[in-house]
Amino acid sequence: MATILDKILEQKRKEIRSLEKEKLEVPEFPLRKKCSFLEMLQTGKEIAIIAEFKRASPSKGDINTELDPVSQALSYIKYGANAISVLTDTLFFKGSFAYLKSVREAVNAPVLCKDFIIDEVQIVKAKSAGANLILLIAAALDEGRLNELYTFAINNGLEVLMEVHNEDELYKALQTGARIIGVNNRDLKTFTVDLAVTEKLGPKIKRAGAFLISESGIRTKKDVQRVINAGANGILVGEAFMQTSNLESLISEMKKY
Numbered sequence: 001m002a003t004i005l006d007k008i009l010e011q012k013r014k015e016i017r018s019l020e021k022e023k024l025e026v027p028e029f030p031l032r033k034k035c036s037f038l039e040m041l042q043t044g045k046e047i048a049i050i051a052e053f054k055r056a057s058p059s060k061g062d063i064n065t066e067l068d069p070v071s072q073a074l075s076y077i078k079y080g081a082n083a084i085s086v087l088t089d090t091l092f093f094k095g096s097f098a099y100l101k102s103v104r105e106a107v108n109a110p111v112l113c114k115d116f117i118i119d120e121v122q123i124v125k126a127k128s129a130g131a132n133l134i135l136l137i138a139a140a141l142d143e144g145r146l147n148e149l150y151t152f153a154i155n156n157g158l159e160v161l162m163e164v165h166n167e168d169e170l171y172k173a174l175q176t177g178a179r180i181i182g183v184n185n186r187d188l189k190t191f192t193v194d195l196a197v198t199e200k201l202g203p204k205i206k207r208a209g210a211f212l213i214s215e216s217g218i219r220t221k222k223d224v225q226r227v228i229n230a231g232a233n234g235i236l237v238g239e240a241f242m243q244t245s246n247l248e249s250l251i252s253e254m255k256k257y
């Protein structure tokens with residue numbers, strides 16, 4: 001039976017066919033802000049927070065459809081987040097490239113294009129919208145394509161958050177030379193979320209000398225402590241930040257390590 005990831009990737013193949021017709025060209029860095037998340041990790045002393053603008057998801061349905069992307073991104077930065085992730089998939093996450101563009105204009109911090117990238121044309125689109133960082137998901141690509149897309153992104157001045165969920169994917173990811181590895185605690189096929197995934201893969205990532213970002217299912221200070229103990233340099237948080245009634249206190253608690 002087709003998993004949700006299969007369905008998302010099928011949708012992406014359709015989108016790519018229409019994008020190819022647009023004949024996008026790789027732009028020079030399009031906007032005034034050139035922000036490096038990697039440099040932030042290299043120099044930062046505290047846990048780095050990537051705060052995600054996430055209106056909906058396949059596992060939860062609507063999360064918060066009221067919030068405005070720019071106001072939310074500005075609040076994220078004001079309360080201490082280091083980078084902003086914007087979901088750009090429309091069908092499954094109610095996101096958009098328009099949100100990414102407007103967030104890019106509003107904040108002076110690294111912006112991650114959070115999508116399901118399987119083709120160069122999507123990387124060009126992410127760069128055109130002003131992303132500094134793209135997500136590549138090891139589960140969505142074979143080793144050859146993962147390498148090609150990683151190289152294409154780096155050669156075009158983008159940084160890559162390379163996402164894995166198990167040891168095979170981690171092995172594939174490390175082969176590319178990726179410096180920032182995201183461990184997704186959510187199994188994209190079953191939606192099960194378990195921070196033990198970061199605990200399992202964390203030590204291997206640290207031994208390989210890469211930076212570790214723990215993604216998904218992080219809601220409390222205790223969760224942050226747990227992934228820091230596993231070696232995390234950063235966390236990626238969506239749902240908890242989109243739903244809290246006190247964003248300032250949640251971010252500040254999470255940063256207290």
Ligand SMILES: O=C(O)c1ccccc1NCC(=O)[C@H](O)[C@H](O)COP(=O)(O)O
Binds near residue numbers: 240
């Ligand atoms: O969130 C989902 O339901 C989902 C389903 C299928 C593929 C990807 C999915 N999420 C993408 C993410 O990785 C998360 O948005 C991100 O890590 C933040 O997670 P959370 O803090 O749990 O919202």
